[in-house]
Amino acid sequence: MSALLEAIDLVGGYGPVRVLHGLSFDVQPGEVVVILGANGAGKTTTLRALSGLLDDVKGSVKIEGEDVLGLRPDQIVRLGVAHVPQGRGTITDLTVEENLRLGAYVRRDADVQQDIEHWYSVFPRLGERREQPAGSMSGGEQQMLAIARALMSKPKLVLLDEPSLGLAPLVTRELFTRLGEINRTTGTAMLVVEQNANLALELAHRGYVLETGQIVAGGSASELKSDETVRKAYLGY
Amino acid sequence: MTSGDGSVSARNVRARVFKIVGFLVLAVALYELPLQYDRSTVTKFTTVLCYALAALGLNLLTGFNGQISVGHGAFFGIGAYSAALLVSQRGWPAWATIVLGAVLAFVVGLIVGLPALRIRGVYLALVTLALATLFPAVIVRYSDVTGGTQGITLEGKQRLNSPQFARDAGITNSQWRYYIALVVAVVAFILVRNVVKSRVGRALIAIRDNETPAEVLGINVGVYKVLTFGISAMLAGVGGALFTFNNDGVAADVVDIQLSIILLVAVVIGGVATFAGPAIGAFLVVFLESFFPENLRGKAAPVVFGILLILLMMAAPGGILGLVKQQWAKLAQRFSRADQPSHVA
Numbered sequence: 141m142s143a144l145l146e147a148i149d150l151v152g153g154y155g156p157v158r159v160l161h162g163l164s165f166d167v168q169p170g171e172v173v174v175i176l177g178a179n180g181a182g183k184t185t186t187l188r189a190l191s192g193l194l195d196d197v198k199g200s201v202k203i204e205g206e207d208v209l210g211l212r213p214d215q216i217v218r219l220g221v222a223h224v225p226q227g228r229g230t231i232t233d234l235t236v237e238e239n240l241r242l243g244a245y246v247r248r249d250a251d252v253q254q255d256i257e258h259w260y261s262v263f264p265r266l267g268e269r270r271e272q273p274a275g276s277m278s279g280g281e282q283q284m285l286a287i288a289r290a291l292m293s294k295p296k297l298v299l300l301d302e303p304s305l306g307l308a309p310l311v312t313r314e315l316f317t318r319l320g321e322i323n324r325t326t327g328t329a330m331l332v333v334e335q336n337a338n339l340a341l342e343l344a345h346r347g348y349v350l351e352t353g354q355i356v357a358g359g360s361a362s363e364l365k366s367d368e369t370v371r372k373a374y375l376g377y
Numbered sequence: 378m379t380s381g382d383g384s385v386s387a388r389n390v391r392a393r394v395f396k397i398v399g400f401l402v403l404a405v406a407l408y409e410l411p412l413q414y415d416r417s418t419v420t421k422f423t424t425v426l427c428y429a430l431a432a433l434g435l436n437l438l439t440g441f442n443g444q445i446s447v448g449h450g451a452f453f454g455i456g457a458y459s460a461a462l463l464v465s466q467r468g469w470p471a472w473a474t475i476v477l478g479a480v481l482a483f484v485v486g487l488i489v490g491l492p493a494l495r496i497r498g499v500y501l502a503l504v505t506l507a508l509a510t511l512f513p514a515v516i517v518r519y520s521d522v523t524g525g526t527q528g529i530t531l532e533g534k535q536r537l538n539s540p541q542f543a544r545d546a547g548i549t550n551s552q553w554r555y556y557i558a559l560v561v562a563v564v565a566f567i568l569v570r571n572v573v574k575s576r577v578g579r580a581l582i583a584i585r586d587n588e589t590p591a592e593v594l595g596i597n598v599g600v601y602k603v604l605t606f607g608i609s610a611m612l613a614g615v616g617g618a619l620f621t622f623n624n625d626g627v628a629a630d631v632v633d634i635q636l637s638i639i640l641l642v643a644v645v646i647g648g649v650a651t652f653a654g655p656a657i658g659a660f661l662v663v664f665l666e667s668f669f670p671e672n673l674r675g676k677a678a679p680v681v682f683g684i685l686l687i688l689l690m691m692a693a694p695g696g697i698l699g700l701v702k703q704q705w706a707k708l709a710q711r712f713s714r715a716d717q718p719s720h721v722a
Binding site for chain 2: 191192193212213214217218222223225229230231232233234241242243245246286289293
């Protein structure tokens, strides 16, 4: 069986600044994979490379065996990869419901409203605020909206860029619980880049450790949790 | 919960009735307007409609899509001159020159929109500013075709005059032109409104607010930006073509950079990213001076105009429509609070 996503020897960056120094990893269907890394390790750049937002990138990115490097972001979305960007990227002037409709931008079927109602039931706060501008909501609510919006495109894989960023610990915990539920009920694979290693490794099946643009460790979540260096650097005990 | 739903739906019905009555009043007012005023005032009303079309286009681009243009006077001019030239030198019928003016403005808009893929904000404003200064210069340079500062004057049959059946109904030339411009403006208004409220409009606003998420939601940002530029320019071109027929001609000084600025001002004082804002703004930029006391008109008018603009922006950053909406919301809140006890009882 071919991997859902396979990145081989990614090299890239911004102009003269090289951020990714040849990293390879994969995500299997239905799997939650986390990429741990400190600030500046290249986590966001990696996700940008996967969804076509990085102009300057070499190597190979395959989605279900098909090479996608060089495709535009909107083409990659249509192949079933949704991206929740860092800082959430909710469209603050549009209402919650309009944001969800935007999530279904690439869809042509008639079940959009039904799916919106579904995500309202998963995230009741969004349902209560459906007519409010997204910008009027709290950070946690906007993160839930960004996730629900990404799922509106019915992706096979969701890329999540530091979902815990700027959220209170309790809100983050709640968010990761929901992500786990969504993965179990819908089977949507997730690639999460995170600094919050504790929570991320609880959610993930597998993980990688990224340091200055290179993968330095990888394994199952439990392996990483017991790994001496990972524990010291990312788990803080 | 259920009582809350009830009051909400009651309020919705009331809001809808308000809306329908409002639209009817507006429709009657717009229909009666040219019948109540003298010829020169009616011509001014038609000028408002021409500017409103251009401002509607500019608002689509700047207000809803976040791309600033200080060069819409040039697109207006392209429409105005293609109408004047085609009707006076090729003998085309008026409607055909308006259509071709629109197409030309659209194409030039697309071309000017291309740099917008790479540059934005102030830099894009500069590119469009260059266009605004270039256009009148080109008109003057090729004065053997365009008539230069003298312009082109439409004569006799070239003019858009009231046809026989309308004249029989007592509709004068200026009134006829007003109604033509009104129909075009209303159709354009409805189209723009429907587009903005649709999937396409959500994409436009997403691009304005935050380009990266827009991209990863599957929106082809480049195509949208360039197309919006084209459509926006097209609306300005239609306004310009109608302007030519309203004035029986066009000259270089009416499509100079000042026009570009006036259009931008119309959008901003009316209310950026609102639907009625550009029309309100267009009315004000045309008529404001006539509200001034006698000794403040003429040369002093731009000064007064500038001061008023600064004051307005301080008092109402959202433009006039923004101010109205804000006051309306306050009023509605007070009413709904007054409603509450009766609902509880």
